[in-house]
Amino acid sequence: MIEGLAALYIFMLAGFTGYEIISKVPVILHTPLMSGSNFVHGIVLVGAMIALGIAENPAQQAIGFIAVLLAAGNAVGGYVVTERMLEMFKSSGKKEVAGEKK
Amino acid sequence: MSILIQATYLLAAVLFILGLKQMSSPVTARRGIHWAGIGMVLATLVTFLAPELSDNPQAVTNYILIIIAIAIGGGYAYVTGKKVAMTDMPQMIAMYNGMGGGAAATIAAVELLKAQGEVARGAEPTSMLQSIGLQELSPHPTTIAEAMGVDITILAILGAIIGTIAFSGSIIAWAKLDGRLNTSKLLPQQQLINLILAIVLVGFAIAVYFTGEMMPIIVFFALALVLGVFITVPVGGADMPVIISLFNALTGLAVGFEGYVLGNAAMIIAGTVVGSAGSLLTHLMAKAMNRSVSNVFFSGFGTTQVASSDAGEGGGSMKEIQGQDVGIMMAYASQVVIIPGYGMAVAQAQHKVWELTQLLTEKGVKVKFAIHPVAGRMPGHMNVLLAEAGVPYDLIYDMEDINADFQNTTVTLVIGANDVVNPAAKNDPSSPLFGMPILNAEQSDNVIVIKRGRGTGFSGVENPLFLLDNTRMLFGDGQKAVNELIVAVKEL
Numbered sequence: 361m362i363e364g365l366a367a368l369y370i371f372m373l374a375g376f377t378g379y380e381i382i383s384k385v386p387v388i389l390h391t392p393l394m395s396g397s398n399f400v401h402g403i404v405l406v407g408a409m410i411a412l413g414i415a416e417n418p419a420q421q422a423i424g425f426i427a428v429l430l431a432a433g434n435a436v437g438g439y440v441v442t443e444r445m446l447e448m449f450k451s452s453g454k455k456e457v458a459g460e461k462k
Numbered sequence: 463m464s465i466l467i468q469a470t471y472l473l474a475a476v477l478f479i480l481g482l483k484q485m486s487s488p489v490t491a492r493r494g495i496h497w498a499g500i501g502m503v504l505a506t507l508v509t510f511l512a513p514e515l516s517d518n519p520q521a522v523t524n525y526i527l528i529i530i531a532i533a534i535g536g537g538y539a540y541v542t543g544k545k546v547a548m549t550d551m552p553q554m555i556a557m558y559n560g561m562g563g564g565a566a567a568t569i570a571a572v573e574l575l576k577a578q579g580e581v582a583r584g585a586e587p588t589s590m591l592q593s594i595g596l597q598e599l600s601p602h603p604t605t606i607a608e609a610m611g612v613d614i615t616i617l618a619i620l621g622a623i624i625g626t627i628a629f630s631g632s633i634i635a636w637a638k639l640d641g642r643l644n645t646s647k648l649l650p651q652q653q654l655i656n657l658i659l660a661i662v663l664v665g666f667a668i669a670v671y672f673t674g675e676m677m678p679i680i681v682f683f684a685l686a687l688v689l690g691v692f693i694t695v696p697v698g699g700a701d702m703p704v705i706i707s708l709f710n711a712l713t714g715l716a717v718g719f720e721g722y723v724l725g726n727a728a729m730i731i732a733g734t735v736v737g738s739a740g741s742l743l744t745h746l747m748a749k750a751m752n753r754s755v756s757n758v759f760f761s762g763f764g765t766t767q768v769a770s771s772d773a774g775e776g777g778g779s780m781k782e783i784q785g786q787d788v789g790i791m792m793a794y795a796s797q798v799v800i801i802p803g804y805g806m807a808v809a810q811a812q813h814k815v816w817e818l819t820q821l822l823t824e825k826g827v828k829v830k831f832a833i834h835p836v837a838g839r840m841p842g843h844m845n846v847l848l849a850e851a852g853v854p855y856d857l858i859y860d861m862e863d864i865n866a867d868f869q870n871t872t873v874t875l876v877i878g879a880n881d882v883v884n885p886a887a888k889n890d891p892s893s894p895l896f897g898m899p900i901l902n903a904e905q906s907d908n909v910i911v912i913k914r915g916r917g918t919g920f921s922g923v924e925n926p927l928f929l930l931d932n933t934r935m936l937f938g939d940g941q942k943a944v945n946e947l948i949v950a951v952k953e954l
Contacts, residue, residue, distance in 0.1 A: 364613070367722055367730065374718070374731045377479055378738030382746075385486040390743065391842035394710055395555050396485045396495055397739055400478045401714045402502060402558075403732040404565045405532075406471075406509045407724050411572040412531070413515030413524050416579075420572055421524065425531050427568035432535030434562035435506075439499050440543030441554055446485070446492045448850045 395442040402435030470508040471728035477501030478732045482739065488855070505728050506532075535561070548850055549807040552843065553639035556706045559713055560632025566716035567625035567683070570618045573723055574670065574679050577609040581674025607671050614723050619667050621719030623686050628712040630690030635706055638694075648695045656692050663689055701758045703836055703843075704747050708755065711740025747836060780916065783934035785943060788873075788910050789950020795872030797828040799864065801901055802844045803837050805878015805914065809940030812851035815877065818944055819853065821951045831857050832864045832901050834882035861901055871906035876927075878912065878940050884925045895923055909933040912943045 385393055408431035412424030477497045484494030509515075510525070518524060539558060546554045581603050603609035610618065637643035649655055663685045669678040697705050714736025721729025748755045792798050800819070806812060819829045831853065837844045848858060859867075868874065876883055883903040886893035903909050904927055911928055913935060927933055936943050 370727065370730050371718065371734050374734035375738040378482075378735035378740075379742055381479070381482050381486060381735070382739040382742045386488075389486060389488060389491060389842060389845075390747075391551070391555075391846055392491060393482070393485050393842075394707055394740070394743060395551075396482060396498065397714065397736040397743075398555055398559050398562070398710050399495070399502075400482060400498055400732050401562050401710075401717045401736045403474070403478070403505060403729050404562050404569070404713075404717045404720070405502075406505050407569050407717070407720050407726055407729050408565045409506070409509045409528050410512060410514055410724055410726070411569045412528055413512065413521075414518055414576070415524060415572060416518070416520060416576070420575055421520070421527060423568050423572050423575065424524075425527050427565045427572065428528055428531035429535035430561040430568065431565035432532040433539040434558050434565060435502055435539075436536040437539030437543045437554065437558035437561070439495065439502070440540055441546070441551060441558065442485075442495045443492075443499075444543070445548075445551065445846055446495055448846065 392442060392445045395438065395445060399435065399438030399442050402431065402438050405431035405435045407431070464513065467508050467512055468727070470504050471726065474501035474505035475728050475731040477504075479735060482735065547810075548847060549810065550640070551846070552703070552706060552838075553636045556632045556635040556639065556709070559706070559710050560629050560636065563625045563628030563632060563709065563713040563716060565625075566713065566720045567622050567629055567686075569720045570622035570625065570723070571679070571683060573610065573614075573618050573720075574606060574622070575676075577603075577606045577615075578674055578676055578679060580609040581606060603674070605672050605674050609674070610723075615671055617719040618723045619670060619682075621716040621723065622683065623663065623667060624712045624719070625716035626683060626686035627690035627693070628709045628716060630687045631694040631705070632709045632713075634691055634694035635697075635702060635709065639702060643695075646696055648692065652692065652696055656689065659685065659689050659692060697758065703838075704744055704755065704758050707740060707744040707747055708758075711737050711744055714738075714740055780928050780935045781933065783910065783936055785936060785946025786950045788875075788934070788936055789947045790954065791908060791910075792822060792827065792873050792875070792947065793825055793951050793954050795822075795827050797830070797867075797871045797873075798822060799830050799832050799868065799871045799874045799903075799906065801832045801834070801837075801874060801876045801879050801883060801903060802848065803834075803877065803879025803882060804843075805880075805912070806940050807838055807843065807847055807878070809878065809942075811877060811940035811944050812847045812853075814941055814944040814948065816848070816851040816853050818948050818951065819857070821948060825951070825954075829857065830859055830864060830867070832859055832861070834861055834879070834901050837879060837882050861899060865902050868902045868905040873908045873910060874903045874906040876903060876909065876911045877944070878914075880913075880925055881923060883927055884923065885927050886923070886925070890926075893923060903927060904930055904932070907932065910936055912936045912938070912940055914939060 408427035412421065412428050415421040415424045478501050481494040481498030481501065484490040484497065515521060515524065543554065607615040634643065666678050666682040666685060670682050694705060714733045718730050718733030718737055721733055744755060748758060800815060802815065806815065822829050831848060833844050845858060881895060883901050884895055885900065885904050887895040887898040887900045890896060909927065909932055911933060915937065928935060
């Protein structure tokens with residue numbers, strides 16, 4: 361599917377993207393953003409589902425089961441926690457942020 | 463079908479990036495997490511259609527197992543995530559992050575075990591055609607690297623190391639922040655032991671690559687688990703946010719690597735984005751504390767605390783003050799700066815602090831909030847709590863913006879903060895905090911410190927600020943103390 365150099369390009373471009381996203385974030389949003397990025401790597405759930413889905417014997421199924429269990433916890437927990445944090449920014453969200461530097 | 467799946471993964475990746483982008487501004491932040499959430503749901507649903515899953519002879523069992531695992535893992539996280547108090551947010555993030563790292567590591571484990579199975583079966587000529595899912599095998603794989611391919615094996619092993627360390631390390635970080643683990647000392651010569659352990663781990667990683675045996679794989683994962691514990695236990699105090707952020711970045715990286723192993727573009731993109739964003743965030747946090755990331759990792763923060771707390775004795779004494787006097791002092795001040803710390807979070811005093819701020823503002827006092835980059839347990843922790851209480855952003859200042867302003871400040875109110883206002887960081891080279899930028903609270907006319915007791919802060923370092931002539935201590939629970947101040951100001 362995705363091999364060799366093509367994957368290298370994806371790694372590189374995705375790396376720059378991540379750098380760009382965070383370099384313009386005010387300090388005030390660092391914790392929600394860390395939590396949000398924590399949610400985003402919950403995409404490991406997709407891989408865990410495949411790992412369990414291709415398992416052929418009970419040992420592989422057991423490990424795959426753990427993978428899906430953990431990944432689902434990462435994804436759901438990351439979402440709930442980030443949601444709750446960002447909800448608080450609702451009321452005063454229109455005001456400009458002090459310290460926009462970083 | 464395959465096109466649909468790939469297109470959906472691409473869409474999910476785009477939604478993740480746009481979502482994270484929107485999360486970097488308070489105005490659009492909520493929309494951002496919703497977009498990312500939609501991406502996650504789409505990617506998860508479409509994965510059920512993947513041919514690798516439906517073509518497996520075990521398909522029915524596996525589908526059921528997947529649904530049960532999602533229900534249990536997701537259900538647990540949903541309940542705990544909804545229930546957890548805002549103050550305990552950092553350890554929950556550490557916990558969920560650890561789960562993600564563990565998932566990445568277990569994916570690697572499944573892949574390595576499958577390859578090991580290929581090698582074991584390769585010895586029997588009859589079952590050679592049954593290689594499922596790995597079409598490009600050489601006919602007789604004798605090592606895991608031959609069964610999986612060089613690039614995939616290397617990335618699977620790297621992802622396994624990183625993911626496993628992030629897993630066990632995050633669990634330790636969670637336990638420490640949650641107050642379940644208070645020790646910072648595990649073994650003598652911890653750094654040396656860690657180094658040796660790391661070398662042995664690399665040795666076993668190479669062994670996994672070059673052999674097709676089961677044993678090295680098991681030892682390899684066990685060693686990585688132990689290493690994660692060993693490097694996290696000595697880290698303490700103010701360094702904790704850096705560690706959580708670093709593990710977050712590491713998990714992202716591990717997810718990206720395992721994405722390559724599985725040929726999954728969504729995982730590669732999302733994982734790598736988080737890996738680089740998290741690395742930069744970690745670097746920014748470490749810089750704010752004037753510590754390099756390697757310094758945080760390899761020099762236990764707690765190791766020098768015994769010596770420095772001895773040195774702190776006898777330099778003067780703490781002077782107590784009553785809440786009523788503080789209230790009067792603040793009501794007639796021209797400018798009040800409030801420095802919140804973790805103590806405010808523990809006491810849940812942020813609502814009272816905002817009430818006090820409104821009262822003072824009515825009386826014509828200028829009130830500002832000064833936030834140190836690492837106040838609390840995570841960067842931005844205090845901002846979240848103050849936002850919860852309804853404090854508008856324009857009253858909240860970063861360290862660089864307010865430090866010059868302390869000279870014009872009548873009263874600085876320190877609530878539950880300690881290390882971030884410790885002047886020893888500026889003038890005592892022997893202090894473990896030396897070099898960390900701090901808020902210049904000591905430059906204001908009066909400093910009022912609200913504190914539960916006379917003990918040292920989270921880092922265990924004595925604070926000379928408390929002994930200064932212009933400092934007064936208001937002992938007590940943060941919320942009660944601020945309430946006293948509110949009553950005092952109202953009475954005027």
